Amino acid sequence: MNFKQESPISIAGAGPAGLTAAIVLAKHGCKARVYEISPDVGHRMNGDFQGLENWSSDKDITSLLKNDIGIDINFLCAPYYGGDICAPGMGPLEIKSKKPIFYLVKRGAMGGSLDKGLKEQALSLGVEIIFNSRLNFAEGGTIIGTGPKRADFIAVGITFDTGMKDLATVVFNDEIAPKGYAYLLVNKGYGTMATVIYKDYKNEKKYFENMLNFFKNNKNLDIKNDKKFGGCGNFFLKDTNVEQKTIYVGESAGFQDCLWGFGMKYAIVSGYLAAMSIIKNSDYDLLWKKELKPMLETSLVNRYLFEKFGHTGYRYLAKGFAKGDPCDFLKYHYNQTFFKNLILPIAKSRYKSQIKDKN
Ligand SMILES: Cc1cc2nc3c(=O)[nH]c(=O)nc-3n(C[C@H](O)[C@H](O)[C@H](O)COP(=O)(O)OP(=O)(O)OC[C@H]3O[C@@H](n4cnc5c(N)ncnc54)[C@H](O)[C@@H]3O)c2cc1C
Numbered sequence: 001m002n003f004k005q006e007s008p009i010s011i012a013g014a015g016p017a018g019l020t021a022a023i024v025l026a027k028h029g030c031k032a033r034v035y036e037i038s039p040d041v042g043h044r045m046n047g048d049f050q051g052l053e054n055w056s057s058d059k060d061i062t063s064l065l066k067n068d069i070g071i072d073i074n075f076l077c078a079p080y081y082g083g084d085i086c087a088p089g090m091g092p093l094e095i096k097s098k099k100p101i102f103y104l105v106k107r108g109a110m111g112g113s114l115d116k117g118l119k120e121q122a123l124s125l126g127v128e129i130i131f132n133s134r135l136n137f138a139e140g141g142t143i144i145g146t147g148p149k150r151a152d153f154i155a156v157g158i159t160f161d162t163g164m165k166d167l168a169t170v171v172f173n174d175e176i177a178p179k180g181y182a183y184l185l186v187n188k189g190y191g192t193m194a195t196v197i198y199k200d201y202k203n204e205k206k207y208f209e210n211m212l213n214f215f216k217n218n219k220n221l222d223i224k225n226d227k228k229f230g231g232c233g234n235f236f237l238k239d240t241n242v243e244q245k246t247i248y249v250g251e252s253a254g255f256q257d258c259l260w261g262f263g264m265k266y267a268i269v270s271g272y273l274a275a276m277s278i279i280k281n282s283d284y285d286l287l288w289k290k291e292l293k294p295m296l297e298t299s300l301v302n303r304y305l306f307e308k309f310g311h312t313g314y315r316y317l318a319k320g321f322a323k324g325d326p327c328d329f330l331k332y333h334y335n336q337t338f339f340k341n342l343i344l345p346i347a348k349s350r351y352k353s354q355i356k357d358k359n
Contacts, residue, residue, distance in 0.1 A: 017267035022034050025279065032122075032127045041116060045229065047229065049190075051105075061103060072117075074120060075112055082094065087318035092218065093321070104185060141247070141278055144249065148232055151232035152233060153233045156230045158229065159227050161189060161224040162223060168185050173311070238253070250266065258303040270288055298334055304343065
């Protein structure tokens with residue numbers, strides 16, 4: 001690709017993917033202009049906690065952000081080394097890891113969120129962000145990071161103030177989260193709980209109630225000032241993410257963990273790769289295929305198996321998490337094997353995005 005550097009690189013979407021691309025471009029002396037349809041960053045989220053996964057590679061995600069990509073940690077980024085996990089017919093099993101399993105971050109337009117942190121970094125580097133605006137015409141190169149187009153899963157939850165201690169709990173159970181999972185996260189007096197469902201969206205209220213009852217019965221819930229939040233995630237595999245001078249990043253490129261929706265790392269890494277492909281005039285497709293495709297494909301196979309084995313599979317997973325180090329267990333399952341490569345064509349033919357994102 002050969003972009004004209006004198007005109008700014010136009011970026012649609014000020015999510016983690018688009019803002020990372022803008023930050024990296026600006027750090028390398030390229031002008032970047034971001035068009036964001038909402039009045040501020042993080043409008044798709046509502047102050048919920050999300051997990052920046054730290055299991056799919058040996059390198060710590062914070063080191064990847066700071067040292068490889070060049071992103072400062074100017075947002076809440078709290079390491080979680082363990083928690084507990086529940087599956088049908090099994091009490092909570094404690095899980096504990098040597099390294100952080102994930103880093104808890106906040107999403108939304110408020111101070112301390114990942115979104116606000118990235119915005120501040122971009123602005124301080126001279127990136128222009130135009131809010132309430134969508135990209136119509138771009139003179140130079142274009143990066144599209146506009147998030148999900150359709151819903152392959154939906155999440156329904158609440159955020160709340162609480163007197164509970166810091167914790168992380170995951171529940172696998174089709175009565176609470178069909179083919180997905182529910183989670184409860186608490187950090188310093190603030191909490192998030194949600195059910196992430198991959199089937200039967202029309203009964204989202206029932207699953208939310210089931211989740212609430214489950215946590216009421218199993219945790220000493222203390223919920224004050226609760227606020228609803230929700231959203232969707234979209235995953236798909238494409239052969240190319242470059243169309244003429246347009247590069248797709250993050251969820252708008254289908255980059256999403258097909259198993260459980262841990263899309264932030266994909267968004268940030270793909271934003272970085274897109275920027276580097278412009279800076280170095282190299283092939284973006286080659287870059288993401290090397291860095292992201294193997295894990296994307298494995299996560300698709302994992303989703304196929306997760307759905308196929310249902311409650312039996314959930315119990316196997318819960319035991320696997322609790323038996324050894326959960327990071328090692330997850331890393332093994334997020335990496336390609338001969339068996340998973342064999343199943344990939346079946347998994348690929350099985351998944352088609354389900355509904356349009358009405359949001
Ligand atoms: C409830 C929920 C919980 C989640 N939990 C986790 C988690 O725990 N861990 C994890 O890793 N991931 C999680 N994810 C997924 C993660 O949030 C996304 O994968 C990630 O935000 C994708 O980043 P992105 O930059 O590609 O897109 P987005 O974050 O969606 O950003 C896209 C931006 O583009 C803007 N936009 C859209 N259309 C246009 C347009 N036409 N013009 C201009 N701007 C436009 C949007 O307003 C938005 O600001 C969760 C998602 C949801 C919904």
